[in-house]
Amino acid sequence: MKKITGFVITDILKNKIILFYTLILAVFSWSVFSLEDNTAKGVLSLLNVILLTVPLVSIIFSNIYMYNSSEFIELLVSQPIQRKTIWSSLFTGLVIAMNMAYLLGVGIPVLIFVPDMTGLIIILTGMMISTIFISIAVLCSILTRDKARGIGFAIITWLFLTLIYDGLVLFLMFQFSDYPIEKPMVIVSALNPIDLARIMVLLQVDVSALMGYTGAIFKQIFGTSLGLIVSFGLMMLWIIIPFLISLKKFKNKDL
Amino acid sequence: MIELINIKKNFGKTEVLKNVSLMLDAGQCIGLIGPNACGKTTMIKAILSMVIPSEGKILFNGNNIIGDVAYKNHIGYMPQIGRYPENMSIRQVVNMIKNIRKYNSPIDEELWHAFGLDPVSDKKMSTLSGGTTQKVSATLAFLFNPDILILDEPTAGLDPLAAEVLRDKIIKEREKGKLILITSHLLNELDDLLTHVIFMQDGEIILHETIEDLYAGTGETKISKAINNLLKSIRK
Numbered sequence: 001m002k003k004i005t006g007f008v009i010t011d012i013l014k015n016k017i018i019l020f021y022t023l024i025l026a027v028f029s030w031s032v033f034s035l036e037d038n039t040a041k042g043v044l045s046l047l048n049v050i051l052l053t054v055p056l057v058s059i060i061f062s063n064i065y066m067y068n069s070s071e072f073i074e075l076l077v078s079q080p081i082q083r084k085t086i087w088s089s090l091f092t093g094l095v096i097a098m099n100m101a102y103l104l105g106v107g108i109p110v111l112i113f114v115p116d117m118t119g120l121i122i123i124l125t126g127m128m129i130s131t132i133f134i135s136i137a138v139l140c141s142i143l144t145r146d147k148a149r150g151i152g153f154a155i156i157t158w159l160f161l162t163l164i165y166d167g168l169v170l171f172l173m174f175q176f177s178d179y180p181i182e183k184p185m186v187i188v189s190a191l192n193p194i195d196l197a198r199i200m201v202l203l204q205v206d207v208s209a210l211m212g213y214t215g216a217i218f219k220q221i222f223g224t225s226l227g228l229i230v231s232f233g234l235m236m237l238w239i240i241i242p243f244l245i246s247l248k249k250f251k252n253k254d255l
Numbered sequence: 256m257i258e259l260i261n262i263k264k265n266f267g268k269t270e271v272l273k274n275v276s277l278m279l280d281a282g283q284c285i286g287l288i289g290p291n292a293c294g295k296t297t298m299i300k301a302i303l304s305m306v307i308p309s310e311g312k313i314l315f316n317g318n319n320i321i322g323d324v325a326y327k328n329h330i331g332y333m334p335q336i337g338r339y340p341e342n343m344s345i346r347q348v349v350n351m352i353k354n355i356r357k358y359n360s361p362i363d364e365e366l367w368h369a370f371g372l373d374p375v376s377d378k379k380m381s382t383l384s385g386g387t388t389q390k391v392s393a394t395l396a397f398l399f400n401p402d403i404l405i406l407d408e409p410t411a412g413l414d415p416l417a418a419e420v421l422r423d424k425i426i427k428e429r430e431k432g433k434l435i436l437i438t439s440h441l442l443n444e445l446d447d448l449l450t451h452v453i454f455m456q457d458g459e460i461i462l463h464e465t466i467e468d469l470y471a472g473t474g475e476t477k478i479s480k481a482i483n484n485l486l487k488s489i490r491k
Contacts, residue, residue: 254306
């Protein structure tokens with residue numbers, strides 16, 4: 001397992017795109033903190049950038065990487081290696097490489113400018129988001145042999161979770177604004193990993209007051225340590241479930 | 256050594272293998288012959304568990320291969336169309352496979368040298384010609400001195416010289432009492448190589464007998480003619 005993961009990581013690092021990604025993240029982070037005097041504002045700007053770019057790059061890069069590794073996978077399957085090991089190694093390699101890029105690009109400036117709990121939460125949620133979208137990408141790549149369909153499916157998933165989902169939530173909020181919808185809203189938000197990440201960071205920078213009564217409810221539910229644990233638990237499920245489904249599919253795949 | 260019991264495989268609605276049962280033993284050199292799309296490659300891939308049979312089981316030395324990978328340590332496989340990571344060089348691919356296999360005995364690099372791969376070993380896999388890729392596949396198949404060699408269209412795309420090198424190597428390994436399974440359309444090449452012939456058609460095994468029986472039954476002394484005779488008699 002270690003050997004194959006090592007091959008995958010060196011292979012990805014040889015790819016210049018991941019270096020470019022690290023650089024872009026670093027430029028974003030450093031400029032956001034240098035331009036804003038108020039770190040809370042800086043955190044919010046950074047959050048928006050992270051929640052848009054990190055999932056996009058993670059899902060598309062990983063998806064294409066999985067498709068491009070089909071030869072590598074075929075070669076390994078004919079060797080005495082468990083399929084589980086092959087699939088897990090590819091996933092782990094992607095997770096380590098992408099998170100290394102994130103830690104170098106975002107982690108370092110955040111630790112310098114926001115060296116407290118908020119900074120830690122940003123780094124942690126960013127890494128979770130990155131891993132979640134790798135997991136979804138890996139699943140998309142096994143669902144169909146057709147590369148164009150697989151990548152299309154990955155893009156639609158990203159679009160849905162980052163933009164369409166929020167639109168739907170907003171629509172529902174307006175439709176049912178006469179009813180006490182705060183509690184259902186919490187559940188609906190908790191189902192989308194990107195919303196979950198956003199709420200977790202927002203509560204840390206204490207701007208939840210700006211969100212009115214819903215913000216107060218969020219604070220009440222997500223602000224506690226139990227809420228934090230549940231949120232991380234939900235994000236872990238977003239990592240584990242897509243990966244396990246893809247693993248099960250890969251074990252029965254004909255090559 | 257390898258036993259297939261009632262193997263069935265469907266790809267969607269097409270039945271690729273219909274109830275194939277087979278017994279392959281050490282020391283045999285078996286030619287797997289049949290028209291295109293008769294299920295030869297699927298059967299080979301099932302033995303390597305690259306394709307999971309819909310029904311039936313495959314035994315390796317009496318043990319079911321499902322969930323087992325150690326048995327692949329005994330198999331050298333040369334695919335019909337070798338697909339390798341494109342941005343790796345020949346040397347990197349060979350080293351990677353050496354690295355992944357925990358193999359302590361001396362490595363058999365005869366083909367590596369005989370094919371002259373050393374001078375070109377820094378070329379990327381994506382830039383290789385079909386023939387050179389085949390040479391890499393063949394080298395990998397023989398590298399770990401496996402007890403079983405499964406060669407899917409080994410000489411397709413090889414130049415006559417390289418094909419002769421490979422043929423000599425196959426004969427050499429046969430003398431060591433290994434089990435060798437070859438598929439080929441070039442029946443002339445199989446003369447003096449085989450001990451057994453398997454003829455497949457539409458996912459079924461039509462014929463599985465020794466070369467002597469085949470020659471005796473058809474009154475021929477060449478595999479190509481014997482098979483042609485046989486085909487004619489089947490069609491009638």
